[in-house]
Amino acid sequence: MNRRWAGGLIAVLACLAMIGLHTWLGETPREHTTRVALGKPGRLYDSTITVNSSTIGQALYSDNLFVGRSGVIFLAVNVTIATDGTRRSLDWTVGGESNGRSFAARDPITVPEPGFRITQDVVFEISPDDLAGFTLTVLDRAPIYAYDPQLEIDLGVTPDAAAQSLEKDRYAVVRTTRGRVEVDR
Amino acid sequence: MNARTRQWMVAGAVFLAVLAVTVGWVGYLHARSTPHWQQTAPGAWADPLPEGGMPMRVASLTTTPMLITDRGDQPAPAGALWAIAVIDYRPPAEGSYCALILLAADGRRWSGVSPLDYSGKRALDSGCGSPAGADGTARGELIYLIPEDGAGSLAGLAGVVSAYRGTAPHPVLTPAR
Amino acid sequence: MEAVRSLAGSLNHLVTTTAVVWWRTLPRLLVVVLLGWLGYRVFAQLAALVVDVSAWLSLLMLSLGFVVRLSTIIVGLRITGQELQIRQALPLPEEDPRDTSISHLLSLTLLPFLGIYAVFDVVTDAANDIQINYYVFGGLTFERPVLAQLNPQGTVGAWVLVGVIVGLYVVRRLIDRWFERTGFRPLGLLAALVEGFFMLIVLMSGRQLLVRLGNWVDERAFRVWLDYPSWGLQQLFAGLGIDISDVLAQLGALWWDVIWPGVTAMVVEPMLWLALAALVFGSQVVSIADLWRQGEPVGVGVRRGRVEVGDRERGLALGVQEAFFGDLNDKYLPTWQSLRLVLGVGPAFFAAFIVCYGVLSTGEELLRRGLDSLLGGHPAPFWAVAGPPIDLVVTALAEPLRWALLATAFHACLGHFAAHAGAEAEAPTTLAEEAR
Numbered sequence: 001m002n003r004r005w006a007g008g009l010i011a012v013l014a015c016l017a018m019i020g021l022h023t024w025l026g027e028t029p030r031e032h033t034t035r036v037a038l039g040k041p042g043r044l045y046d047s048t049i050t051v052n053s054s055t056i057g058q059a060l061y062s063d064n065l066f067v068g069r070s071g072v073i074f075l076a077v078n079v080t081i082a083t084d085g086t087r088r089s090l091d092w093t094v095g096g097e098s099n100g101r102s103f104a105a106r107d108p109i110t111v112p113e114p115g116f117r118i119t120q121d122v123v124f125e126i127s128p129d130d131l132a133g134f135t136l137t138v139l140d141r142a143p144i145y146a147y148d149p150q151l152e153i154d155l156g157v158t159p160d161a162a163a164q165s166l167e168k169d170r171y172a173v174v175r176t177t178r179g180r181v182e183v184d185r
Numbered sequence: 186m187n188a189r190t191r192q193w194m195v196a197g198a199v200f201l202a203v204l205a206v207t208v209g210w211v212g213y214l215h216a217r218s219t220p221h222w223q224q225t226a227p228g229a230w231a232d233p234l235p236e237g238g239m240p241m242r243v244a245s246l247t248t249t250p251m252l253i254t255d256r257g258d259q260p261a262p263a264g265a266l267w268a269i270a271v272i273d274y275r276p277p278a279e280g281s282y283c284a285l286i287l288l289a290a291d292g293r294r295w296s297g298v299s300p301l302d303y304s305g306k307r308a309l310d311s312g313c314g315s316p317a318g319a320d321g322t323a324r325g326e327l328i329y330l331i332p333e334d335g336a337g338s339l340a341g342l343a344g345v346v347s348a349y350r351g352t353a354p355h356p357v358l359t360p361a362r
Numbered sequence: 363m364e365a366v367r368s369l370a371g372s373l374n375h376l377v378t379t380t381a382v383v384w385w386r387t388l389p390r391l392l393v394v395v396l397l398g399w400l401g402y403r404v405f406a407q408l409a410a411l412v413v414d415v416s417a418w419l420s421l422l423m424l425s426l427g428f429v430v431r432l433s434t435i436i437v438g439l440r441i442t443g444q445e446l447q448i449r450q451a452l453p454l455p456e457e458d459p460r461d462t463s464i465s466h467l468l469s470l471t472l473l474p475f476l477g478i479y480a481v482f483d484v485v486t487d488a489a490n491d492i493q494i495n496y497y498v499f500g501g502l503t504f505e506r507p508v509l510a511q512l513n514p515q516g517t518v519g520a521w522v523l524v525g526v527i528v529g530l531y532v533v534r535r536l537i538d539r540w541f542e543r544t545g546f547r548p549l550g551l552l553a554a555l556v557e558g559f560f561m562l563i564v565l566m567s568g569r570q571l572l573v574r575l576g577n578w579v580d581e582r583a584f585r586v587w588l589d590y591p592s593w594g595l596q597q598l599f600a601g602l603g604i605d606i607s608d609v610l611a612q613l614g615a616l617w618w619d620v621i622w623p624g625v626t627a628m629v630v631e632p633m634l635w636l637a638l639a640a641l642v643f644g645s646q647v648v649s650i651a652d653l654w655r656q657g658e659p660v661g662v663g664v665r666r667g668r669v670e671v672g673d674r675e676r677g678l679a680l681g682v683q684e685a686f687f688g689d690l691n692d693k694y695l696p697t698w699q700s701l702r703l704v705l706g707v708g709p710a711f712f713a714a715f716i717v718c719y720g721v722l723s724t725g726e727e728l729l730r731r732g733l734d735s736l737l738g739g740h741p742a743p744f745w746a747v748a749g750p751p752i753d754l755v756v757t758a759l760a761e762p763l764r765w766a767l768l769a770t771a772f773h774a775c776l777g778h779f780a781a782h783a784g785a786e787a788e789a790p791t792t793l794a795e796e797a798r
Contacts, residue, residue, distance in 0.1 A: 183333070346501075
């Protein structure tokens with residue numbers, strides 16, 4: 001009687017161990033993610049992106065035109081994209097991740113032609129709790145895809161810095177720009 | 186040579202054969218999906234689209250730091266130039282359009298600037314939308330913004346259809362000079 | 363702890379014997395796996411190329427690819443089985459058709475094989491791959507038609523599908539008849555190919571049918587009745603302050619996203635493959651003890667064409683029953699019996715086999731991901747070029763190991779039963795002696 005119970009227990013434990021292994025393995029990844037430090041350029045094929053700074057606020061102005069007021073907060077990330085290769089990619093998707101949630105940018109990003117760079121703001125509308133640990137993700141994915149490169153840039157906002165920033169700028173005005181193309185030297 | 190060695194040799198031969206077939210097939214797939222270019226004679230007529238568009242030629246390709254429109258001159262950003270290509274084309278009866286890229290010798294390619302990006306109108310129509318004139322051809326222009334260092338190595342205009350699969354070379358329309 | 367020692371013993375035996383068998387048969391297995399890989403790829407690519415011509419032709423190519431894959435597995439299992447001398451250990455009659463005819467084996471194992479693949483979504487993945495290969499080969503434009511023909515919408519499409527399925531079934535039966543009459547070998551193979559096509563269509567359309575049935579039920583008025591119990595539960599628990607629907611949703615998510623996929627991939631799949639191996643090696647058993655009784659297996663069902671009864675009507679009736687239920691005897695029952703055989707060995711062996719198979723499949727997946735990660739992220743045309751060589755390397759490494767493991771596990775099953783039957787054989791005799 002004891003033997004049978006012990007045998008059954010071993011079998012169940014083995015099954016649970018293998019189920020755990022399967023869960024750890026997870027789904028096949030569809031992106032190859034590279035972490036990039038704040039301020040350093042990250043490369044996706046023929047273009048590089050560098051995150052310069054970020055600001056938060058409640059009222060959004062884009063190129064000095066009033067866009068809207070948020071019920072939560074706007075986060076504007078200033079980035080410089082330069083293309084030093086042979087062609088521009090039209091398949092970039094810029095998003096954000098924080099606290100396990102993912103966010104989409106309000107407007108699509110502009111990737112410049114070869115030889116040019118552009119400094120622009122990517123705007124997200126997020127809840128104040130999601131400011132700490134916000135990570136910008138840039139993915140180059142065509143309509144038919146298999147395994148694409150993705151860049152992850154942590155904005156480096158610690159919880160303390162987030163709290164301070166919210167205290168100061170929660171109801172501030174965010175001035176963003178769509179950027180102008182200039183030659184990349 | 187014993188049986189085991191023979192088996193290994195057979196396995197090795199089969200592996201090489203399968204590898205050769207695989208590499209050959211994927212190489213063919215690669216050749217089909219990567220365009221390669223072939224320059225036409227200067228100013229010659231050619232059809233830039235591999236699946237059939239309309240005959241076109243590049244009458245001239247000039248670079249200038251100033252874009253002249255009826256609303257005044259618009260300068261290119263510092264370190265950049267406007268490249269203006271004047272094209273002749275034979276439009277079919279049902280109308281036409283063209284979206285050509287400007288190709289440099291090192292492989293860099295630029296897409297055209299849309300008329301919405303500069304204010305004012307120019308002398309020639311942008312693109313290939315005009316109906317045919319008396320001799321069956323029409324003239325239009327395409328404008329590109331290029332960095333200065335690309336000005337010396339421009340090859341010509343080409344048509345890129347991202348969905349095209351084939352091993353035939355894409356013609357690059359060389360400007361007449 | 364005896365159970366742990368038993369597990370460790372089983373694990374040790376499985377791992378070392380698998381390694382030995384794998385090494386000894388490796389060159390032959392490599393030849394088989396390489397040729398089978400190429401054959402499947404050729405048919406899968408052909409399936410993508412002929413989609414413009416006809417979606418049915420494309421499905422036919424896909425089914426041919428699966429038949430090639432199954433043949434590869436059968437040949438590989440037989441090679442490893444020969445190395446372990448499994449055939450000698452089985453009390454099958456000397457002239458079992460399984461020994462001489464691959465096509466007989468094919469027809470026997472095609473249903474469970476495709477069934478396994480259907481359960482684990484390999485079939486739908488292969489159908490999706492057709493679409494992807496089609497666009498990779500031909501370029502993605504809006505002018506190219508989407509593969510709507512493979513999912514018939516509307517009643518006309520559904521009737522065409524039913525017609526094709528019935529037609530294929532009849533054709534296969536006719537070929538079977540012809541094969542029995544003449545014994546012409548290639549006919550057996552043709553029957554297997556037709557059956558593969560038939561199975562594939564049934565499985566793919568069966569899925570569609572279930573989806574449509576679900577949609578139909580959702581639109582009926584009586585569907586609302588099915589929600590009453592959950593409302594009742596919610597009211598009941600609301601009184602206690604617990605949001606039962608949230609709890610149930612979380613439990614449901616845990617079950618469907620974590621536990622159930624884990625169970626199917628790590629427990630059900632290895633057992634099904636082992637049962638399939640048992641079918642390949644030959645184990646038409648009704649019960650475990652019967653396997654060893656008198657050294658003769660107890661056959662299941664009536665052999666075709668040998669019904670001899672008195673009046674003609676009864677003969678006709680039995681003939682009709684045979685025509686439609688002959689499959690039951692030939693395929694479904696043996697699969698079930700093999701499963702019972704395999705499950706009946708004992709928990710330690712079961713645990714050891716599950717662990718070995720799980721480690722092997724995890725290792726294969728990690729290798730694949732590692733190679734992909736080494737190359738980095740690239741657009742789809744790159745992967746159309748780099749994907750096949752990577753798949754070739756991973757398959758050449760993992761498949762022979764899997765076959766060796768399955769053969770070793772089945773051999774261990776047989777060994778276990780031999781030991782058991784030996785012990786049982788002694789017990790009745792001693793009892794009989796005591797009774798005397």
